[in-house]
Amino acid sequence: MQTILTPDTPEDYCGTTYAAKLLGLSVGTIQTLVEKNELQAWKTQGGHRRISMPSIREYQRKHNMLTLHNDPRDTRLRVLLVEDDAVTREMLRGYCNRSTMPVDCTAMSSGLEALIDLSSIKPDVLITDLNMPGVDGFELLRTVRQNPQFKRMTTLVLSALTSEEIESRGGLPEGCIFMAKPINMDWFNGFFTAFLAGRFAETSSARPSDSPST
Secondary structure, X not given: OOOOOOOOOHHHEXXXXXXXXXXXXXXXXXXXHHHOOXXXXXXOOOOOEEEEHHHHHHHHHHOOXXXXXXXXXXXXXXXXXXXXXXXXXXXXXXXHHHOOOOXXXXXXXXXXXXXXXXXXXXXXXXXXXXXXXXXXXXXXXXXXXXXXXXXXXEEEEEEOOOXXXXXXXXXXXXXXXXXXXXXXXHHHHHHHHHHHHHHHHHHHXXXXXXXXXX
């Protein structure tokens, strides 16, 4: 495998899961492309793979792929879903991707994966479980809140933990929206409907008036 120097900025790389989403390929295929040197990658000291974003863009150009996920004109709501339970993860991702609302959902199974790709995805909304192996939701939220880059990001927490259990583990950062499991899909749909309506109103109010000044 070709080795390259670690980029200076987080935006220059992503993890395997997000690379698979960008290229519309399976994680296994991404790993094969890395082994064939068609994508440039390296591993951290902890053994986690980083994939070069420039090499992904070059692969997209070479194979005439659309680059919607990297297009700054893309107005879809970017959602990052972090949930280790496969059934719940696929249910929520399926809902988002089948929705008639302009929502683009990237789903991951661990907090570590999310931390690797947050800077590349730049989500408008982070949805996370709390109880997860390794980097759990508590650590993920604390890390995110320390980064001013994500100050405007909305956070929705999904958990079966009681309020007492959550408080005993340090509580949730201020501003987090909490929804108890099992998930109420009507509430979930209402959350996105309201969020998108607010976003549209904010965008409209920011536009200059078309009417002539007097």
